[in-house]
Amino acid sequence: MTNRLFVSVDFPPIKGGIQNYLYGIISNLNPSETVVLTSDVGDRDENKHFDESQKFTIYRTKISSGISFLKQLFKLIPLLFQIKRIIKQHNIEEVHFGNALPIGLLVFLLGNRVRTYAYLYGLDISHAKLSPVKSRILKLILKKTKKVITISNYTKDLIISIGIDNKKIKIISPGFSMPELLDSKNNIRDEYGISKDKKIVLTVARLHERKGHDKVIEAIELALEENKKIFYVICGKGPYEKTLKKQVKNKQLDRYILFTGEVSNEELISWYKEADVFIMTSRQIGEKGDVEGFGIVFLEANYFGIPVIGGNSGGMPDAIRDGKTGFLVDPLNVNEIADKLISLTTSVKLRNEIGREGHKWVISECSWQQRIKLLESM
CATH class of the missing domain: 3.40.50.2000 (Glycogen Phosphorylase B;)
Known part of the structure; x- marks a missing residue:
């Protein structure tokens, strides 16, 4: 039994590749051991309806990728307090950062009580490499986490290229959800x-x-x-x-x-x-x-x-x-x-x-x- 907290800016009902990937993982874990902290961006009623339909617990807060990197950094302190409160309330043992930048910076402030993991998908690595500052920050985050999770051998090679040990990286490719209903148009x-x-x-x-x-x-x-x-x-x-x-x-x-x-x-x-x-x-x-x-x-x-x-x-x-x-x-x-x-x-x-x-x-x-x-x- 492992209680896990997933912290991510990207999560349904907002649509997208990262959202689908994280939901695929989270929705297939034991819901009694799984908690999500994500953004409140989007339609409030739609978010509420989605959250209430899930078996795992979802908390929403004011984090967003639609603002500058500097503004995101300023939001990390209140986010840290929320994470610590959830860790205590749910006896969390692992914190998974669905976005390595910038929220992954909180790995330095969580102490050794929990194990931390960072997720990377491709474009986030490439964009970070365009900025020496972001690239350096990303490297520090990844070195601090227990494991770095990514989606393919290609993205693994990108992570290695910024100086992360091959043994620290785990490939978990997107999975396929077998459709329960195959309703289709006959004509x-x-x-x-x-x-x-x-x-x-x-x-x-x-x-x-x-x-x-x-x-x-x-x-x-x-x-x-x-x-x-x-x-x-x-x-x-x-x-x-x-x-x-x-x-x-x-x-x-x-x-x-x-x-x-x-x-x-x-x-x-x-x-x-x-x-x-x-x-x-x-x-x-x-x-x-x-x-x-x-x-x-x-x-x-x-x-x-x-x-x-x-x-x-x-x-x-x-x-x-x-x-x-x-x-x-x-x-x-x-x-x-x-x-x-x-x-x-x-x-x-x-x-x-x-x-x-x-x-x-x-x-x-x-x-x-x-x-x-x-x-x-x-």
Whole structure:
């Protein structure tokens, strides 16, 4: 039995990758031994409804990432008193900082009564490295904590690059929550006028330059020369939408590419059930390290028996078993992307073999229950 307090600026019902990751861990721990201290940012009623629906205890306070680093530092003292009060009230033995900066600085003020852990995801490390002061602070925090938890081998290497011992770092990749209800629309193809003979290539991602939609569109154009049955469905919205739609129009690919916008869970499951191939060729953008930390969507697709194609960049090699659950490609090599698309959309045997292996892998090795075992073994 270990009583744990998770302190994080990022937590549901606000949506996001870090929020989903932390909730995945916390919601799969023993709720009687788990406490969360997080931000009160967002709609008060929505926060209250979410908190009351959880089995574990949630406290909210005035911490936020939407303010300057200096202002965040000033909020650490009142936060410290809240943490100490919760430690005493709940007999906390471990404090997990869901954000290493700046709240992780409190590891120096908590004493030796509790064990401390810091979580890092990728962009937070890259951004800290741009500032000598933040980089130095981050290094001091990580050296003080018992363990540093991160999501992939890529992010582990980033942490090592700032001077943290390899043995101190624990990789706990995002897990996959098996859906309890698989309600879906039965006529998703009919709704969008997509004939049954079309091979659906699917991307579910925010429309951002990093996600690689532009290179996939170029690859679709090449792949169509070999297989006219390919149809590309893009689910999501974001700042790159106008650029991508202009690219599709200029290439006269409107008949082969559909932008659905943001979709409901019901519609998303429908697309997963209909898709033949899933693709997201994310890449690093610029020197700031804007890169994919993992890629949970690959696990989602694999769960539905869909073979995947992903960019060999960032943490995506941890989410794809190359040649078994899908293929890793050079995210900038359009010809290589097109070749894999052609192979998977034309070969039923290859598609089924990889799809079955992907489903088997997710079920046996990628559940949150498997990830929790890693946390509890530390």
